Amino acid sequence: MNWITNYVRPRINSIFSRREMPENLWHKCKECGTMLFHRELSDNLNVCTNCDHHMAITPRERFTALFDGGVFTDVAVPEPKADPLQFRDQKKYPDRMKAAQKATGEKEAMLVARGEIGRTPIIAAAQDFSFMGGSMGMYVGNAIIAAAQEAVRLKRPLILFSAAGGARMQEGILSLMQMPRTTVAVEMLKEAGLPYIVVLTHPTTGGVTASYAMLGDVHISEPNALICFAGPRVIEQTIREKLPEGFQRAEYLLDHGMLDRVTKRTEMRDELITITRMLMNQPPAVRGDLPAPEPEAEATKAPVEKAPAKK
Amino acid sequence: MTQYLDFEKPLAEIEGKAEELRALARANEEMDIADEAAALDAKAAVMLSDLYKDLTPWRKCQVARHPDRPHCKDYIQTLFSEYTPLAGDRNFADDHSVMGGLARFNDQPVMVIGHEKGSDTKSRIERNFGMARPEGYRKAIRLMDMAGRFGLPVITLVDTPGAYPGKGAEERGQSEAIARSTEMCLRIGVPLVSVIIGEGGSGGAVAFATANRVAMLEHSVYSVISPEGCASILWKDAEKMREAAEALRLTAQDLHKLGVADRIISEPHGGAHRDRTATIEGVGRAIGDMLKDLTGKDRDALIKDRRQKFLDLGNKGLAA
Ligand SMILES: [Zn+2]
Numbered sequence: 001m002n003w004i005t006n007y008v009r010p011r012i013n014s015i016f017s018r019r020e021m022p023e024n025l026w027h028k029c030k031e032c033g034t035m036l037f038h039r040e041l042s043d044n045l046n047v048c049t050n051c052d053h054h055m056a057i058t059p060r061e062r063f064t065a066l067f068d069g070g071v072f073t074d075v076a077v078p079e080p081k082a083d084p085l086q087f088r089d090q091k092k093y094p095d096r097m098k099a100a101q102k103a104t105g106e107k108e109a110m111l112v113a114r115g116e117i118g119r120t121p122i123i124a125a126a127q128d129f130s131f132m133g134g135s136m137g138m139y140v141g142n143a144i145i146a147a148a149q150e151a152v153r154l155k156r157p158l159i160l161f162s163a164a165g166g167a168r169m170q171e172g173i174l175s176l177m178q179m180p181r182t183t184v185a186v187e188m189l190k191e192a193g194l195p196y197i198v199v200l201t202h203p204t205t206g207g208v209t210a211s212y213a214m215l216g217d218v219h220i221s222e223p224n225a226l227i228c229f230a231g232p233r234v235i236e237q238t239i240r241e242k243l244p245e246g247f248q249r250a251e252y253l254l255d256h257g258m259l260d261r262v263t264k265r266t267e268m269r270d271e272l273i274t275i276t277r278m279l280m281n282q283p284p285a286v287r288g289d290l291p292a293p294e295p296e297a298e299a300t301k302a303p304v305e306k307a308p309a310k311k
Numbered sequence: 312m313t314q315y316l317d318f319e320k321p322l323a324e325i326e327g328k329a330e331e332l333r334a335l336a337r338a339n340e341e342m343d344i345a346d347e348a349a350a351l352d353a354k355a356a357v358m359l360s361d362l363y364k365d366l367t368p369w370r371k372c373q374v375a376r377h378p379d380r381p382h383c384k385d386y387i388q389t390l391f392s393e394y395t396p397l398a399g400d401r402n403f404a405d406d407h408s409v410m411g412g413l414a415r416f417n418d419q420p421v422m423v424i425g426h427e428k429g430s431d432t433k434s435r436i437e438r439n440f441g442m443a444r445p446e447g448y449r450k451a452i453r454l455m456d457m458a459g460r461f462g463l464p465v466i467t468l469v470d471t472p473g474a475y476p477g478k479g480a481e482e483r484g485q486s487e488a489i490a491r492s493t494e495m496c497l498r499i500g501v502p503l504v505s506v507i508i509g510e511g512g513s514g515g516a517v518a519f520a521t522a523n524r525v526a527m528l529e530h531s532v533y534s535v536i537s538p539e540g541c542a543s544i545l546w547k548d549a550e551k552m553r554e555a556a557e558a559l560r561l562t563a564q565d566l567h568k569l570g571v572a573d574r575i576i577s578e579p580h581g582g583a584h585r586d587r588t589a590t591i592e593g594v595g596r597a598i599g600d601m602l603k604d605l606t607g608k609d610r611d612a613l614i615k616d617r618r619q620k621f622l623d624l625g626n627k628g629l630a631a
Contacts, residue, residue, distance in 0.1 A: 085629065180517060
């Protein structure tokens with residue numbers, strides 16, 4: 001899997017620059033305390049090499065690792081009305097947006113792309129928890145609708161990576177209305193007979209879980225992801241008792257029948273290829289049809305031509 | 312006895328005084344209080360209309376939650392005949408916070424489903440204060456599906472603080488149940504009309520209100536989060552609920568401007584709880600009108616109408 005980061009090609013469509021390198025070359029794992037070299041960590045898709053703790057990963061980093069050769073094309077998302085309620089709490093909503101855009105280098109909390117995984121054409125959408133907690137507002141709703149429409153247009157499966165604290169309060173009722181809107185998007189896929197696979201990542205909560213994240217044909221989660229409707233703190237306040245260890249974590253949901261699988265991030269790509277190819281009635285992915293791993297020195301080279309599929 | 316809200320305190324004082332006078336007069340026949348009592352009544356009437364003329368969003372939340380407001384059960388009793396409750400999700404339990412069943416509305420067979428908060432301590436506990444567990448949504452899914460298959464229009468009455476945040480509810484898939492309920496709302500090929508009669512609390516409300524037509528009572532609210540919850544997250548202070556209620560734009564009037572509510576049903580002078588009969592009749596007329604709006608549309612047209620309504624949301628803004 002590590003080879004794939006060597007094929008990062010400059011993205012033509014992206015108007016936003018990649019986030020700058022962290023100043024600190026070492027990152028301490030919050031779970032086990034191990035100091036991890038940033039390069040080693042990103043090669044392992046932000047999963048701790050010592051304890052397997054899954055740290056946050058941005059949609060772009062994820063897509064770079066997911067798509068063949070790290071190549072993908074952004075799918076355009078219709079721009080919603082900005083700040084529809086003229087919302088202000090202690091800060092103005094537009095100011096919060098600007099701060100999030102500056103911090104992430106992204107326009108909003110969801111990225112939609114088309115490309116191939118194991119030579120399987122797909123549409124992928126990923127939610128960005130680092131952008132205002134991944135919260136679902138009009139833009140995220142538009143992104144999911146655009147993803148579904150693109151999938152229907154090209155007859156491709158949709159793979160969606162969820163990550164959100166819930167709805168975006170600053171858009172009030174319009175954020176809540178993304179629950180039915182995104183459900184309409186899922187209906188489009190189902191009517192077109194296209195697979196809809198949800199990969200639930202840490203954390204997926206609130207209105208997001210109670211709409212598109214729980215309507216997949218297949219639900220896969222990353223290990224230990226928090227997945228819930230009401231958060232643990234709210235529940236503890238309501239029932240006035242301490243919740244058991246692991247409550248609302250991926251493995252717990254697997255036990256309770258809400259997920260199909262819990263899969264490590266480093267094995268996710270292969271699994272997604274296997275599942276989508278079966279659901280799309282395609283032959284098994286051929287090992288040889290992917291570009292071979294290249295040595296470190298090749299990292300800056302132009303993208304490798306697609307090798308023809310071998311039978 | 313009238314239960315006064317905190318902002319109605321001056322009104323309570325005047326009405327209390329008038330009441331006291333009348334009690335005194337009953338005990339002492341020589342006392343002539345008629346003029347004085349009438350003056351107090353007049354003063355109270357003016358005050359009531361002043362108070363309700365321009366309710367702040369937070370006050371609307373309080374009115375929407377008023378314990379004497381007519382609840383789902385009251386609407387079903389008055390507006391429907393042959394109500395035949397149907398129970399259970401065929402899987403785990405029957406959730407008493409969700410009422411539902413076959414009934415006739417103006418003689419037409421329909422499926423009616425709604426949140427019921429309860430009206431006294433005992434029934435409030437039994438109804439879990441209108442906070443449904445997964446079984447409630449799954450019962451609703453079952454009933455909507457049945458209505459779709461038998462061509463019965465569905466009427467939903469929304470009045471919930473939100474889905475129940477409990478351990479068991481989470482274990483049994485609260486999120487999935489709500490998501491599936493919304494999905495079923497979007498799938499059925501029969502008219503689906505919804506009235507927010509009190510509180511439209513977050514996902515728990517969406518699961519019933521993803522309808523062709525949504526009406527809201529004049530002082531009802533519909534929001535992504537409670538003002539208290541929003542205040543504690545964004546203001547880090549639950550006491551800032553007034554500010555949060557203002558910012559969230561959760562009133563029927565704002566939601567009508569945003570296109571989320573298709574119509575507003577006016578409430579009697581001083582709120583629904585001051586004239587329950589008139590309120591219920593108003594809701595009945597609105598349901599009748601909304602169903603009439605949808606007659607003649609076939610299965611596909613109804614499904615398309617509903618989807619398009621939600622896809623189009625966000626285009627209408629609030630005038631600054
Ligand atoms: Zn670790």
